[in-house]
Amino acid sequence: MRKHKWIVGVAILFAIMVAMPAIAAEQVIDLPITNKVVTPDRNGNIYVRFIVGETKTLSGVEYSVGTAAMCFGPVVEQAQGLDIGQNLKAIVQKRVFNGRESYTVLKIL
Numbered sequence: 001m002r003k004h005k006w007i008v009g010v011a012i013l014f015a016i017m018v019a020m021p022a023i024a025a026e027q028v029i030d031l032p033i034t035n036k037v038v039t040p041d042r043n044g045n046i047y048v049r050f051i052v053g054e055t056k057t058l059s060g061v062e063y064s065v066g067t068a069a070m071c072f073g074p075v076v077e078q079a080q081g082l083d084i085g086q087n088l089k090a091i092v093q094k095r096v097f098n099g100r101e102s103y104t105v106l107k108i109l
Contacts (some may be wrong), residue, residue: 030089030102034066038080039068047072052088052103069103078108 035051046079055064056090067087082088092103 007019007089025094026091026106028090028109029069029092030047030067030087031067033082033084033086033088035083036084045072046076048076050082050088050105067101067103069105071105071108075105079105082108 028051031052031054033050034053037049038046039049046071050069050071051066052069053064054067055062056062069090069092087107088105090103090105091107091109092105095102095104
């Protein structure tokens with residue numbers, strides 16, 4: 001009986017550890033738009049993909065990187081009004097896939 005409880009406990013702990021990276025953090029960004037693409041998805045719904053410039057630091061070395069910010073649904077109409085060179089000020093959900101960060105825009109401010 002003890003062995004079964006231990007196995008169940010380890011399984012629950014493992015499930016929590018696996019699920020933790022899937023929890024996305026919401027944050028506010030105010031970053032310059034370097035690229036913009038407006039295109040339909042495979043279902044015919046229009047979406048907007050921005051590439052926003054971010055400055056990061058690694059071991060004291062500062063560098064810039066382009067990060068994708070995706071707009072879907074009701075946010076698309078506002079997103080289409082933004083142009084390259086303007087700042088994207090928005091509430092976003094940050095995600096990491098294969099070590100690369102991206103944002104899903106929840107609301108444009």
